[in-house]
Amino acid sequence: MFSDSYRCRACSHEFTIDHKGFWVGPLPASRDRSSIEEFMARYTQSFHCSPCGLELTMPSLLLRIDWLYWRDRFQSDYSRYPFLRVLVSRIEATFAGQPWRVELGDISCPYCGVSLEAGSFQPSCPHCRSHDLGHIDQWHSQIRDPWPPLV
């Protein structure tokens, strides 16, 4: 995982965001950029919490067989996170036949408890909320504990 530091052009505040990215559900068949973007546009939805630097990508449209494969294969990864365990069972509970469209309603940020906002994460200044930021640096976080932090 990685961290970015920024300087806000509006208020000059400097700050660092530790990106906490969660992906729930089947992965794109191929890892090149255009396949991933197409897969994400068709089959996934994104949510985020700006203050926590959290981004959640989860299914919007599922094939039953792909979901079951992912659920079993990655159980040891996601089951460490109560947040993800609950999400997986909430997604599972929406199944009522194909096509399987996933809508969960409200999802709380596991770090701060505030409802996640729809859409992908965009960094904003923690002081003044401005999105007008200068990027200073990016580095890989040196972390021994599980990352993102367990929630």
Ligand SMILES: [Zn+2]
């Ligand atoms: Zn949060």
Ligand SMILES: [Zn+2]
């Ligand atoms: Zn600012």
